[in-house]
């Protein structure tokens with residue numbers, strides 16, 4: 377089950393709502409591959425055909441410098457060959473930086489480090 381998380385800036389009051397974690401449909405690499413650009417999707421589809429392939433998936437918060445926004449991107453770690461595939465910004469299609477701790481990030485709107493994150497719900 378995934379979480380709905382709200383990132384809010386204490387300085388400029390801007391906020392972003394993100395879907396994080398994984399849903400039921402993400403148990404399949406075929407479904408996950410639909411979240412990626414064509415070249416990565418093709419690679420993921422190849423894994424789908426490998427017997428006993430093991431992977432870990434999560435929608436992960438990321439900061440898009442182009443859109444000046446927080447977005448949620450797919451990250452899949454394929455354990456079988458130790459490779460990690462991070463998705464692109466759903467708005468502009470550029471690559472983004474995921475982060476472990478939002479409190480250490482600067483607000484894309486006002487550039488202050490006054491962000492906090494709250495779980496506000498669940499999805500799937």
Ligand SMILES: [Zn+2]
Nearest residue numbers: 385388483486
């Ligand atoms: Zn701000």
Ligand SMILES: [Zn+2]
Nearest residue numbers: 440443465468
């Ligand atoms: Zn973007």
